[in-house]
Amino acid sequence: MFKNLKNKKKSQSIQEHSDSDLHNIPEHIAIIMDGNGRWAKKRKLPRIKGHYEGMQTVKKITKAASDMGIKYLTLYAFSTENWSRPESEVNYIMNLPVNFLKTFLPELIENNVKVETIGFIDNLPSSTLKAIDKAKEDTKNNTGMKLIFAINYGGRAEIVHSVKSLYEQLSKKQACAEDITEALISEYLFTNKYPDPDLLIRTSGEQRISNFLIWQVSYSEFIFNEKLWPDFDKNELENCIKIYQSRQRRFGGL
Ligand code: FPP
16 A cells, blocks of 8 residues: 555656656657667577567657657668678568558557658668658658658768769859858758757667767767667656756857
């Protein structure tokens, strides 16, 4: 009886705490979903089982982030460097968006979530691209959270691509070096429609950026979470947001 009362009080205080901070939630969260392989290895399972469980976590975190009122959630699903993994693993990961959208698209629509991508998606297998295109089409009028998959994405390749396009435009106009500004380069990045991430989370305890949004995270808060991605959950996301809220962002000022 006493224990129940204590638990009730505890859950009330978490509720009060999260309610009181609702105004300061990050607008844009980017996540490096790391640790699927280790999660599987710990259980003596094949690596692809880790990716399967990782996909289930994507569903849970998408729902949680949308419910919290996050406006942009960018997830690093496949990097330009991930092609060097064994072919069977690459094929499995490439099929995940198909599997994910087959089972989760109705819920995304119901939750007013808009599916978008960044990366060199034209190089994806046609079945993957077809599923992604359908999800984009079916959610294009949704006005809620933007769920942005970084897929066949690399920050350096993105910058090279951006500078090439920019060069083509500028040379047509006979522009000069002074015309090149940070804002102009940003306009040519895949992310030109989105604000920079406020918060970057990487799971699995690794403390690297791995070529993810290298231009855009200049002033983001970084949180390195110890959980392996399949074990990451709503509670961990809330903890990350609380840590974010306890930090002071100065953007280079005082
Ligand atoms: C990194 O873990 C994870 C990946 C390269 C794949 C990420 C993909 C998902 C989480 C599922 C994506 C779902 C959709 C819907 C696109 P790792 O394999 O490098 O783990 P390890 O470092 O423990 O080996």
